[in-house]
Amino acid sequence: MSNPHSAADPSAQDIHAGQASYTKGLLTVYDFMVLGLSCRFAWGCGKKEIMRNYESVLGARHLEIGAGTGYFPAKARFPVARPEITLLDLNPKTLEYADRRLARLHPRTVQANALDQLSSWHGVAAGGFDSVALNLLLHCIPGTIAEKADKVFENVAAAGRSGARMAGSTVLAKGVPVSRAARILIRDYNKRGSFHNADDSLDDLELMLGKHFSEHQLTVFGCTALFSAVVP
Secondary structure: OOOOOOOOOOOHHHHHHHHHOOOHHHHHHHHHHHHHHHHHHHOOOOHHHHHHHHHOOOOOEEEEEOOOOOHHHHHOOOOOOOOEEEEEEOOHHHHHHHHHHOHHHOOEEEEOOOOOOHHHOOOOOOOOEEEEEEEOOHHHOOOOHHHHHHHHHHHHHHHEEEEEEEEEEEEOOEOOOOOHHHHHHHHHHHHHOOOOOOOOEHHHHHHHHHHHOOEEEEEEEOOEEEEEEEOO
């Protein structure tokens, strides 16, 4: 189990704030409120688009970074009947919720900080995965997109075998169309500490994708960036 205070930068308080809002109460309405309403009407990208990007990379051995409610692995079509799924999250409540939802697939759960080095993710082997996903995660992590994506993508590239594929999505505040409603929500969520994306830009995200992966794709819907990449 990873120590949430092990990352020297950003602060442990900021890291905690980014995941603390995922309470049991929120998780019960998350699919409807966030994936059903916020993604479509505020962030400009419906869950169908996220799922399409997600399913395009799935492999038999899959690592889900940021477990959430387990919606995407629960609803997705995997290329095999019994995929080996590992759920990784800092919040034990999301891990428990997603684990129950995916009980038929017997996922492995790992409590860890996505910013920490892969070696601290106990039970996650380097090069052990065919696919990795991180949906709606980066905007919850403290730091600029360049800082946090640099660390997270380094871990993704280490966790995936050569040729493994990664998919993700994040809400950006710069370099993308941000509606008035989205701007108000982004400002409010950053003030609360549940989002940390006030300076997250499309250019910085693309820079980090190019740094860590042999090839990548980046598509914008509203102020949401959908991305996929191939591990070298």
